[in-house]
Amino acid sequence: MSTSTTTSTMEPSPGSSRTILNPATGQPVGEAPVHTVEDLERAVASAQAAQPAWAALGHDARSAALLRAADAVERSAEELARLLSREQGKPLNGPNARFEVGGCAAWLRAAAGTPMEPETVVDDGETRAELHYRPIGVVGAIGPWNWPMMITIWQIGPALRMGNAVVVKPSEYTPLSVLALVEILNQELPEGLLTVVSGGRDVGEALAGHPAIGKIMFTGSTATGKAIIRSSADTVKRLTLELGGNDAGIVLPDADPQAIAEGLFWGAFINTGQTCAALKRLYVHTDIYDAVCEALTNVAAAMPMGVGLDENNVLGPLQNRQQYDIVARLVEAARDSGAKILLGGNPDPDQPGYFYPTTLVANVDNDNPLVAEEQFGPALPIIRYTTVDDAVAKANALDVGLGASVWSADPAEARKVAARLEAGTVWINAHGMVNPMIPFGGSKQSGYGLEFGVEGLKALGVPQVING
Numbered sequence: 396m397s398t399s400t401t402t403s404t405m406e407p408s409p410g411s412s413r414t415i416l417n418p419a420t421g422q423p424v425g426e427a428p429v430h431t432v433e434d435l436e437r438a439v440a441s442a443q444a445a446q447p448a449w450a451a452l453g454h455d456a457r458s459a460a461l462l463r464a465a466d467a468v469e470r471s472a473e474e475l476a477r478l479l480s481r482e483q484g485k486p487l488n489g490p491n492a493r494f495e496v497g498g499c500a501a502w503l504r505a506a507a508g509t510p511m512e513p514e515t516v517v518d519d520g521e522t523r524a525e526l527h528y529r530p531i532g533v534v535g536a537i538g539p540w541n542w543p544m545m546i547t548i549w550q551i552g553p554a555l556r557m558g559n560a561v562v563v564k565p566s567e568y569t570p571l572s573v574l575a576l577v578e579i580l581n582q583e584l585p586e587g588l589l590t591v592v593s594g595g596r597d598v599g600e601a602l603a604g605h606p607a608i609g610k611i612m613f614t615g616s617t618a619t620g621k622a623i624i625r626s627s628a629d630t631v632k633r634l635t636l637e638l639g640g641n642d643a644g645i646v647l648p649d650a651d652p653q654a655i656a657e658g659l660f661w662g663a664f665i666n667t668g669q670t671c672a673a674l675k676r677l678y679v680h681t682d683i684y685d686a687v688c689e690a691l692t693n694v695a696a697a698m699p700m701g702v703g704l705d706e707n708n709v710l711g712p713l714q715n716r717q718q719y720d721i722v723a724r725l726v727e728a729a730r731d732s733g734a735k736i737l738l739g740g741n742p743d744p745d746q747p748g749y750f751y752p753t754t755l756v757a758n759v760d761n762d763n764p765l766v767a768e769e770q771f772g773p774a775l776p777i778i779r780y781t782t783v784d785d786a787v788a789k790a791n792a793l794d795v796g797l798g799a800s801v802w803s804a805d806p807a808e809a810r811k812v813a814a815r816l817e818a819g820t821v822w823i824n825a826h827g828m829v830n831p832m833i834p835f836g837g838s839k840q841s842g843y844g845l846e847f848g849v850e851g852l853k854a855l856g857v858p859q860v861i862n863g
Contacts, residue, residue, distance in 0.1 A: 415571055418484040418712045419702045419748040425482075427570040430594040432601045435562070439607050441587035442533045442560035449588055450530045450558035457556055458507035463583040465503040471579050472496045479544060479572045480703035480711075484749070489709030490665050499548045499576065505831030506552035511852050516860070523863065528856030530558030531609035531633065535602045537623070539615045540566035540714050541669040541771075544576050549846055550612040551580075551589060557855040562608070563591045564599050566615075568715050606630050610855070613637070614671065617795070617840050635844030635854055637837060640797025641675050641769040643790035644826055645812060646687055647783065647803040648680035655802050655824065656690035660698070662800060662826025664753060667700070667710050668773040669718070671841075672798040674826040676766050677777045678786040684779045688757050691777075692737050695753045700773075702748075713749040713772055722751050722772035725765040729776065734759035739774070761789050769795070783812060791817045797841035800826040 412426040449457065468475070476492040485491040514526040536550035543565060551561045565573035570593040577591045592598055603611055603626035610633040613623050617638040627634060644662065646655065662674035679687045700710035713719040726740050739754030754774040756765060765776045780786040790799060799818035803809040806823055813821035819837040822828060829835055829847070836845040844854055 415482055417481050418714050421747050425571050428593050430592045430598060432597055435592045435598050435601055438562045438590040438592050439533060439605060441590060442562055443607060445585055445587035446532060446560035449560065449585055454511060457558065460583055461503050461507035461552065461556060464580045465500040467579050467582050468496065468500045475575060477704065478575055482571050483540065483543060483569050484703055484711040484714050485666055486703040486708040486711050488706055490661065492703060495542060495545045498545045502548045502831050503552050506556045509849055509852055525861045527859045527861060528557065528853055529859050531855065531857055532559060533608050534559045534561045534855065535608045535611045536561055536563045537599055537602065537611065537613045538563065538565050538573065540568035541666060543569040543572045546614050547573050547576060553851050553855045557852055559855060560588045562602065564602050565591060565593055567595060600626055603627050604629065609633060620842060635846065636842035637671060638840065638842035639769050639795055640671050640837065640841050641793055641795050642672055642798040643676045643678060644674045644800040644802060645786045645790060646679040647801065647808065648682045649804045650683065650802045651804060652683055652686040652690040656694045658825055659691055660694045663775045664710065664773055665827060667713065669714060669771055670827060672827045674800060675769060677775055678780050678789060679777055681779050681781050688737055688777055692755055695738055695755060698753060700750065700753060710753060710773065713751055716749060718772060719749040719751055722770055722774050725768060725770050726754055726774050729756045729759050729763055729765040732760065732763055734763065787812065787815050794839055795841045796838035798827060
């Protein structure tokens with residue numbers, strides 16, 4: 396495995412290369428190939444050639460190959476984690492780089508091990524109808540920079556299991572991690588079946604509109620998701636879109652501030668807040684508002700932030716300058732409005748890298764930009780409320796709905812509130828926890844389609860009813 400011009404089995408020749416820098420230090424990590432639309436065409440042709448034989452193997456043989464691929468990931472886990480830490484910025488420890496690589500193996504095994512049998516929908520003695528799921532053909536997977544390895548596996552694991560070939564387009568910010576991961580997977584997969592095309596926006600647009608691509612899986616911003624919908628329209632592609640969120644959490648008045656503080660922290664600040672389904676707006680009842688603010692501040696202040704390869708750190712930098720500037724702008728908007736900065740908000744201008752300190756903001760209005768816009772970084776607004784009806788209305792007011800959470804000492808009461816929230820997943824006394832067997836997807840402009848478990852496998856197949 397290399398951190399230079401690593402490619403897939405097909406070995407498309409790059410037109411040029413680009414130096415990838417460590418967002419924590421500014422030092423070079425390696426050279427990434429810059430593939431072209433011509434390289435994409437060759438990758439799609441290779442995938443088309445490899446896919447029929449892969450589909451013909453059947454579920455058991457494909458699953459066995461994915462299990463071997465999971466073993467290969469585990470054999471290279473430390474090397475992959477260190478590359479990920481250097482390129483993405485996340486620390487090795489905590490729910491970060493080593494955690495992400497471990498998740499890759501776990502999700503591959505889940506995709507391989509989930510039963511997928513034909514469903515008998517009618518069998519009344521006169522009519523027998525079965526529902527089967529056939530391979531789509533070639534799937535395009537367009538991934539993000541925040542969890543580049545694990546989200547790529549979320550896309551390609553079920554796609555391969557269902558008999559498809561896959562062409563992957565990684566984020567331009569984190570191509571090396573995906574290139575290295577696919578190189579490991581291809582040790583156990585047929586040649587040409589899985590290919591990475593590490594190019595720019597032109598490659599992504601060509602992939603989304605390519606007539607030979609039967610489905611696009613995309614995780615990223617709502618704006619880019621809308622562009623993919625438009626690009627895919629002429630070929631009526633199937634789509635699974637996991638788009639932006641601005642997840643709300645509601646703390647009910649019976650919650651114990653000390654008991655929930657660490658859960659709130661990791662719900663908001665996992666991967667330094669750079670997670671689609673992170674807690675990004677926290678609504679706290681006025682009776683316990685000050686106590687929750689104090690408990691959360693105490694937890695946050697004790698979490699070390701720094702260079703990812705330092706084993707002591709659990710928080711890292713923002714991955715890129717653009718995201719750093721967004722977080723800084725939104726925190727300043729809150730400060731200018733008179734909100735109270737409980738912690739952070741004071742980046743060191745002399746520190747290398749894109750480090751923005753863990754920031755908690757209290758006494759902030761619900762219409763403040765830090766609340767209304769997705770910050771996607773280590774800054775959490777904490778909004779006071781007096782009635783649950785008001786908190787639910789504010790949580791539901793935005794046009795996104797990926798995740799949400801309710802925090803309470805009474806799970807039954809929490810579930811009642813959860814049922815009123817407009818989000819694809821609502822967690823109780825946790826936030827952002829995913830499981831390979833629990834379907835995951837968004838509502839409103841946070842996208843559509845489900846991933847994980849049986850529903851995720853079905854989304855990577857074409858339903859076919861055999862009637863008679």
